[in-house]
Amino acid sequence: SRESLQRLCFCGLIANGIEHETNPLFIDAAENAPQIANILRGIQGIFRQFHAVLRQEKISLKSISLTSVLDKIKTMMQNRIDVTIEIEPFSDVSINGDELLLLRVLTIILKNADKHGDATHIRIVVAEDENGIILRIIDNGKGMPDHICKEAFQLFKSYATDHGGKQVGLPVSKKLIELCQGNIEIEKSDEHGTIVMLRLQKGHKNGEKTNFDC
DSSP: OHHHHHHHHHHHHHHHHHHHHHGGGGSSTTTTGGGHHHHHHHHHHHHHHHHHHHSOOEEEEEEEEHHHHHHHHHHHTTTTOEEEEEOTTOSOOEEEEOHHHHHHHHHHHHHHHHHTTOOSEEEEEEEEETTEEEEEEEEOSOOOOHHHHHHTTOTTOOEEOTTSSEEOHHHHHHHHHHHTTOEEEEEEEETTEEEEEEEEEEOOGGGOOEEEEO
16 A cells, blocks of 8 residues: 555655664764764664654653753764754743654754755754744755755655765655644755745643644
8 A cells, every 4th residue: 555655665764764863873882982972872863753654643742841842952062063953032931842852853954955065054943932942953955956945854855965875764754743743844945045934833841742643
């Protein structure tokens, strides 16, 4: 069935992510020892994807600290790209979601900006409106052509890049953010950079959990 084919395709994309995450472990391992913890955290997030996509069970969403998640992604990416977080005037922001899935989505977006967009700086700007929490991930890279932007989240699309390999992570990001009852879109992409927008649910009070069918 098409549903089974889609599931297999997601598995292929996730497996590609495992390859990218583990490559540094085998290249100058001693030199890269300080990065191993971050790499393993990324792999943990990838395996969380497998459970989310394959098991097709209910995802238990709970109120988590977005501020904490953003601090973790900044630490994970500190040896790759400069990341600035703009979350004022909030001292902390809670969202309804799954921490490992959200970390994986952010990792995919930031690594795409670094590897495929040649970005050197990323701003993550947090805002709030009556419908939820908005994250704008703004990079200073070279942007994406219009035809790629229009099809970036389509499951069966992938594009060769200047650095070798294929840019395949955005369809996975879309699936994972939907599991967190959010959405993702490319708000703008041109020669001055790309803006990816995530919309997430506000966190429930008192850590209330919500079950959501995959």
